[in-house]
Amino acid sequence: MKLPFIHRAPDEASAPGVHPTPFWSLRPRTDRESGDAVVSNFMLHWFPAKVYKPSLDWNYSFWLGTMSAALFLLLIVSGLPLLFLYVPSVERAYQSVKDIEYVVTFGWWIRAVHRIGAHLMVVAVVLHLVRVFLTGAYKNGVGAGQQREWNWVIGVVMLLLTLFLSFTGYLLPWDQLAYWAVTVGTNIASSVPFVGPEVRELMIGGRTIEQATLIRFYVLHCIMLPGALGVLFAYHMWRVRKDGGLARADRAAVLPAARTTAPVASKTYTLLGVARGTAPTVRTSSLDAPDLTVNAVPDLARRAMIVVLATFAIVSLMASGIPSPLEEPANALVTPNPAKAPWYFLWLQEIVTDTTIRIGSFTINGAFIGGVVLPGLLLTVMTAWPWLDRSPASAAGRWFPSDRRRQNQVFLLIVIVVLVFTVIGMFLRGPYWNLYWPWESWPDIPGRI
Amino acid sequence: MEKRTSSPYPSIDRPVLAAIGVVLVGATAFFAYSDRQHDYKWYQAEFRSQVAEKFGDEKAAGVRAGVQQVWIPGLQRADRCTTCHQAVAWKGFEDAEEPLRTHPPEILKAHPPERFGCTSCHGGQGWAIDTAAAHGEVAHWEEPLLSASLGDAYTMGTNKGALIQMNCNVCHRYERETPGAGMINRAKALVEEKGCRACHVINGRGGTIGPDLTAVGEKAPEQYDYGRLSGQQTAFAWHVAHLKDPRALVQDSVMPNFHLSTTDAQALSMLVLSWRPARMSADFIAGVPRADVQTAEQKRAEDEMKTGPGAWFVQTGCFVCHSIAALGVKSPAQIGPDLSTAVDDTQKRFGMTVDDFIMNPTGTMSVVLTRQIVLDTEQRKVAIQKLREAFAEHQKQQAAGAAGPAVVSHQPGS
Structure with a gap:
């Protein structure tokens, strides 16, 4: 279908209420044109026309989903120049990153934005998931045909994609940090029973991390995973609209019934220029409660803009202040001590160590428990949770509702345990995975000369 | 703008959005400024003024500005050292302070920088253009600049x-x-x-x-x-x-x-x-030897020993560490004692006969005879026999009164 293109009429005098500015020059002359202006407006289809006002509150959603999307956008935009500069070959990758770091104009900043943006995206996506769980936002409310549970499943898949995107990007600089983090990560995968080694071989394209791994991770990182995430993101947003907005918006329907005000006869209503009359023919809960809704443009758009730009500003400032590490070139013969997985997998590495029990010569392999059973179980239960949660629909879209208290407590406990293990792995584990308190210094890292 | 909703947000959100806009512009200005900050700009200006002072403005105009590099694909090196060290190939800055000093020209004749770069010899991180990183005095760079200050840190004495x-x-x-x-x-x-x-x-x-x-x-x-x-x-x-x-x-x-x-x-x-x-x-x-071969002199001496009276000791490998002066075998290393007097020595040093020692050696010899020169019992008997012969020869020479060859005795660490 060809969308109508609305031309500006330059010789016409400005009509009252119409602002002939260089960027917004729409002056519809018929109702049909007005309708088309709405139909063809990208912003009005990105967002609904009207939004339940409390959905915009900072302290309900904390805008974590918007933040994740902003970071994804930033990662795509900052990744594009890196595509021109980075060479995905084991001989050249490290050098090309050195060049990006030292001599490409703004190269260090672009790389830092990409790196910090990636770390923050993992954080934002996880926090978004935590928020959605705690507010029961995966639950269907009062709307007909809602399928919020499937949007939760899509969200879980998007979290996995985010982690895998970050993990594949981790290898690309081809330094010691990259090489060994991916070694540890893929070794955990190899503890899957029966097919473990095959899974690892599939992941890294061979039995050792080499050129085949690099190109595999590169293509996944630059094309496959961002593409998949982009498609799922679009569907995720679409589903939010189809499910009636944030779960919180459903609360509007259960509020005391809006007063029945008779339509004002003097006003003319038109539906996209197709139908015309003196009364609206469509009744929706949002139109019923004009004081409970705001226009998406500008109120929602402005807030979204605040979140997106603030995210950009924070990442930019962090990128200017925090240098991106680049260790020695990857060396399969020298294992750094300690060799750590990327930070978001450190809780798994920590559990792997803690569940590896040696009794004499008998070893219970922790990689299977910590690397496969536990995360697999958590993931399965988490994905299926919307169907397991039996709380009433009224518990959706609220922070800490009393009828979901128990599950929220258990969920928070799991989150805290994961967090504690992550912190231990990040900050308290030194050489030989020994425990070092922050005030204890690690042994010196030896140098050559 | 016409007020279309009862939204209370614009009064808060507009100033917030404006403030974030300002922060964003500030952040952009900050990284753009940071990206322009490099020590080399100062050094290049300094060098240009020094050249102007010495050789006039015309020469100074020829001083290159911006990042300089020597790219040698064959070595996979991009050495950007000359970004600061601009005087390397200039005459007249022999006594200037680094980084603006002339490179000693003699060594560059055989090792032109455009062919070998800088870091092949000097070490350091050629990719970098700021002092600490370029000199490799940073974490995760294992080839630091092999400078006098590094030598000083190791108390390298006079040199x-x-x-x-x-x-x-x-x-x-x-x-x-x-x-x-x-x-x-x-x-x-x-x-x-x-x-x-x-x-x-x-x-x-x-x-x-x-x-x-x-x-x-x-x-x-x-x-x-x-x-x-x-x-x-x-x-x-x-x-x-x-x-x-x-x-x-x-x-x-x-x-x-x-x-x-x-x-x-x-x-x-x-x-x-x-x-x-x-x-x-x-x-x-090209032009440097590609293998470490024995000199003709060494080879000849070895061949002579292989056919002389001490041939057994040479063929078995004892001579690597031990001379057997009485038989004319001279060890190139002379780590162990002369075997001419081994029969006597084992008594003095280990308190056992040479037979016992060869059969059950201690210290260094136990390692040598299990890893380097592996002899079975029959061969060990031959060894004892040969040692006795050498000792006999030694005694004969001593008795002859002639100034026999001096017995070289090195004390090994064991």
Whole structure:
């Protein structure tokens, strides 16, 4: 279908209420044109026309989903120049990153934005998931045909994609940090029973991390995973609209019934220029409660803009202040001590160590428990949770509702345990995975000369 | 704008959005400014003014601005050192302070920078353009600039700048003498003098008691055991300490203590660390020897010994460490005592007969006879017989009253 293109009429005098500015020059002359202006407006289809006002509150959603999307956008935009500069070959990758770091104009900043943006995206996506769980936002409310549970499943898949995107990007600089983090990560995968080694071989394209791994991770990182995430993101947003907005918006329907005000006869209503009359023919809960809704443009758009730009500003400032590490070139013969997985997998590495029990010569392999059973179980239960949660629909879209208290407590406990293990792995584990308190210094890292 | 909803947000959100806009502009200005900040700009301006002062404005206009680099695809090196060190090829800055000093021209005739770059010899991180990173004095860069200040940190004695000779020897390793590499030459002489090849393979030749040292310079610093080393934890410091007293670092080492001076230990450590593969095509190392072969003199002496009265000792390999003066066998290393008097010596040193000692040796010889020279019982009997013959010959020479050849007696560490 060809969308109508609305031309500006330059010789016409400005009509009252119409602002002939260089960027917004729409002056519809018929109702049909007005309708088309709405139909063809990208912003009005990105967002609904009207939004339940409390959905915009900072302290309900904390805008974590918007933040994740902003970071994804930033990662795509900052990744594009890196595509021109980075060479995905084991001989050249490290050098090309050195060049990006030292001599490409703004190269260090672009790389830092990409790196910090990636770390923050993992954080934002996880926090978004935590928020959605705690507010029961995966639950269907009062709307007909809602399928919020499937949007939760899509969200879980998007979290996995985010982690895998970050993990594949981790290898690309081809330094010691990259090489060994991916070694540890893929070794955990190899503890899957029966097919473990095959899974690892599939992941890294061979039995050792080499050129085949690099190109595999590169293509996944630059094309496959961002593409998949982009498609799922679009569907995720679409589903939010189809499910009636944030779960919180459903609360509007259960509020005391809006007063029945008779339509004002003097006003003319038109539906996209197709139908015309003196009364609206469509009744929706949002139109019923004009004081409970705001226009998406500008109120929602402005807030979204605040979140997106603030995210950009924070990442930019962090990128200017925090240098991106680049260790020695990857060396399969020298294992750094300690060799750590990327930070978001450190809780798994920590559990792997803690569940590896040696009794004499008998070893219970922790990689299977910590690397496969536990995360697999958590993931399965988490994905299926919307169907397991039996709380009433009224518990959706609220922070800490009393009828979901128990599950929220258990969920928070799991989150805290994961967090504690992550912190231990990040900050308290030194050489030989020994425990070092922050005030204890690690042994010196030896140098050559 | 016309008020279309009862939204209370614009009054808060508009100023917030404006403030974020300002922060964003500020953040952009900040990184753009940071990106322009480099020491080299100052040095380039300084050099230009110095050139103007010495040679006039016309010459100064020819001084290059911006990042400079020497890109050598064959070495996979992009050396940007000349971004600051602009005077390298200029005459007239011989006495200037670094980084604006003329490079000594003689060495550049054989090693033009456009062919070899800078870091091949000097070390450091050619990719970088800021001082600390470029000089490699940062974490995660293992090839620091081999400068006098680094030599100073190692108390390199009179020749603080000598560390750079390590990199000379990556290409010149098979030369006996390299002009200008005094420390390395000294170390090479020590290798012959102390007979390191008795136990170690060096440049493809030598014994197997100790580890093969052909590529020991490649060994990663993390792979050394620093447990008993005090002070700096570097491969270089480890080698210096180890050469001065092997058993202080590796308790069960059989390597003898040669009581080397600090300078000798440093020279040898430099040599040892220089033994790493030169990753470059052959045309870069044209004109230097490609193998370490015995000299004609050495070969002739060895051949003579192989056919003389002490032939058995030569063929068995004893002569690597021991001379047998009475039979005219001279060890190149002379690590162990002269075997002419072994029959007598075993009594004095170990309190046992030579028969018992050969059958059940102790100390270094137990290692040698299990790993280097493996003899079965029959062969050991032959050895005892040969030692007795040598002793008889020795006594005969002594009795003859002639000034018999002086018995060289080295005390090994055991």
